[in-house]
Amino acid sequence: QLQLVESGGGLVQPGGSLRLSCAVSGLTLDYYAFGWFRQAPGKEREGVSCISSSGDSANYADSVKGRLTISRDSAKNTLYLQMNSLKPEDTGVYYCAPVWPHEDTCLLRATLDYWGKGTLVTVSS
Secondary structure, three states, rough: OOEEEEEOEEOOOOOOOOEEEEEEOOOOOOOOEEEEEEEEEOOOOOEEEEOOOOOOOOOEOOHHHOOOEEEEOOOEEEEEEEEEOHHHHHHHHEEEEEEEEEOOOOEEEEEOOOOOEEEEEEEEO
């Protein structure tokens, strides 16, 4: 049974950093592409970043390129999102989920309508 447990969110000032974690069980990161999504208050959930099953390729939404970095630890079966230079518009609940693969990379589209509880990121002074 798939379980996704996100953690690492919190309150941070603009320009600050956070590192999110997603502990995955029920699927192995080495065999599935995974991604991060976020949902801001009053808005639909959007894809932020994804990493291919090989770990060799990643994609990012234009709004986060150069500031967020996705990675994974296969031994721990855990997905990470390093968030730097945070902006108020990065505020939202962040979720991880398996995503669709595309050739050697990944798409910012979840394969399942299944979500963990998420972790709240608030960027505010």
